[in-house]
Amino acid sequence: MVFNEDIFKRVTETGGSIEVVCGSMFSGKTEELMRRLNRARIAKLSVQIFKPKTDIRYDENAIVSHNSQSFPCVSIDNSASILLLYNDEHVVAIDEAQFFDADLPEVCNTLANKGVRVIIAGLDMDFKGRPFGPMPALMAIAESVTKLHAVCVRCGNPALNSYRLIPGEEKILLGETETYEPRCRSCYNS
Numbered sequence: 001m002v003f004n005e006d007i008f009k010r011v012t013e014t015g016g017s018i019e020v021v022c023g024s025m026f027s028g029k030t031e032e033l034m035r036r037l038n039r040a041r042i043a044k045l046s047v048q049i050f051k052p053k054t055d056i057r058y059d060e061n062a063i064v065s066h067n068s069q070s071f072p073c074v075s076i077d078n079s080a081s082i083l084l085l086y087n088d089e090h091v092v093a094i095d096e097a098q099f100f101d102a103d104l105p106e107v108c109n110t111l112a113n114k115g116v117r118v119i120i121a122g123l124d125m126d127f128k129g130r131p132f133g134p135m136p137a138l139m140a141i142a143e144s145v146t147k148l149h150a151v152c153v154r155c156g157n158p159a160l161n162s163y164r165l166i167p168g169e170e171k172i173l174l175g176e177t178e179t180y181e182p183r184c185r186s187c188y189n190s
Helices: 005-014 029-042 080-085 104-113 135-141 185-189
Strands: 017-023 047-052 062-064 070-072 074-076 091-094 117-123 144-148 161-164 180-183
Touching: 017 029, 017 104, 017 135, 029 047, 029 062, 029 091, 029 117, 029 144, 047 080, 074 080, 080 104, 091 104, 104 117, 104 135, 117 135, 161 185, 180 185
Parallel strands: 017 117, 017 144, 047 074, 047 091, 091 117
Antiparallel strands: 062 070, 161 180
16 A cells, blocks of 8 residues: 555544435435545545445446446445445545444444544435434534435425335335435425
8 A cells, every 4th residue: 555645644634524415315415425526536535435235226336326427336234344344545435324234323433533534425314204224323423414405396396305106114115216206395295
């Protein structure tokens, strides 16, 4: 590994951090994550990306936005694997964080306490409008939280909910526009 003192100094002087990008489906969370990763690469920071193995919608070894942009990543079974596979990168990104276990906030704190910039993207609420997985705890410990909104497909207002079109009670149901649509509070509840 090549040690770049300037980059190491820049990251450690500011300390690590946790950033959360959240919102409903189709709000642009993964696109925003990718935008931040592109900027980190321009700054010559090393980047490592993780996602849950359960997310197989587009590509098992890449995070992919709805507009088909992609970044290679490591698919893992649990959040503890992040610490095992971490290779001293300056930036660690985690997509679809809502699917990870309750240990993810502690993993992110461990990395941030080592001076790592941790960027997390995920749904803040499930299809029933309830807080989803470790996302509330991640938002609580983050230095910054960015909440994105989709466009309500019914009225055009900002959408904060992911409305499930298919009947069922299972909390995790992977899908796209055939399964979910973004809705504002009013249209979600009507």
